[in-house]
Amino acid sequence: MHQTIKKIFRLSLAICIFVITAALVITCLIKAQDILNSNELYESRKVVHFDTDADHQYILMSNNQKPDQSALIVLKDHGYVMKLSCEHYLKTVCTDQYNLFSTRYIRKATIQSIGNYLYFQNIQWIDIQNN
Structure with missing residues (x-):
């Protein structure tokens, strides 16, 4: 019983860390895309x-x-x-x-x-x- 609770807690913690990491990676990719497209936006101002x-x-x-x-x-x-x-x-x-x-x-x-x-x-x- 104790081992099962430990595994569920660790799995929940791992899922939280994965979701946060995925959100940060997606944010970095979107910001990099904004930076790469900034010249086009400025030219079309x-x-x-x-x-x-x-x-x-x-x-x-x-x-x-x-x-x-x-x-x-x-x-x-x-x-x-x-x-x-x-x-x-x-x-x-x-x-x-x-x-x-x-x-x-x-x-x-x-x-x-x-x-x-x-x-x-x-x-x-x-x-x-x-x-």
């Missing part, structure tokens, strides 16, 4: 330009509080157009000073879409709170 004019007024809003840390480009009176992660912009775009305020009017913005990710390439705004 899309660039989106936002220019404020009389018909379209864009506002930059940000939320640096978890769980939804994001910067939003909002078309005034219509809702958001694009949502970017604040992961790379916590010290520039997603600061506490502008958290959840709609005081930054975008002059020009250029956004790169690479795969499923969006990045600011260039952005210029006017802060109507300080002007």
Whole structure:
């Protein structure tokens, strides 16, 4: 009886180790594939330009509080157009000073879409709170 319990415990432990190892190997293979395909994704990136004019007024809003840390480009009176992660912009775009305020009017913005990710390439705004 004691030997049977020991064998079942060892078998369960071996299965757990095997499953964890298999998950790590699969993760490594997928990440390696992402790295190998990164040049293709970069070459096929899309660039989106936002220019404020009389018909379209864009506002930059940000939320640096978890769980939804994001910067939003909002078309005034219509809702958001694009949502970017604040992961790379916590010290520039997603600061506490502008958290959840709609005081930054975008002059020009250029956004790169690479795969499923969006990045600011260039952005210029006017802060109507300080002007």
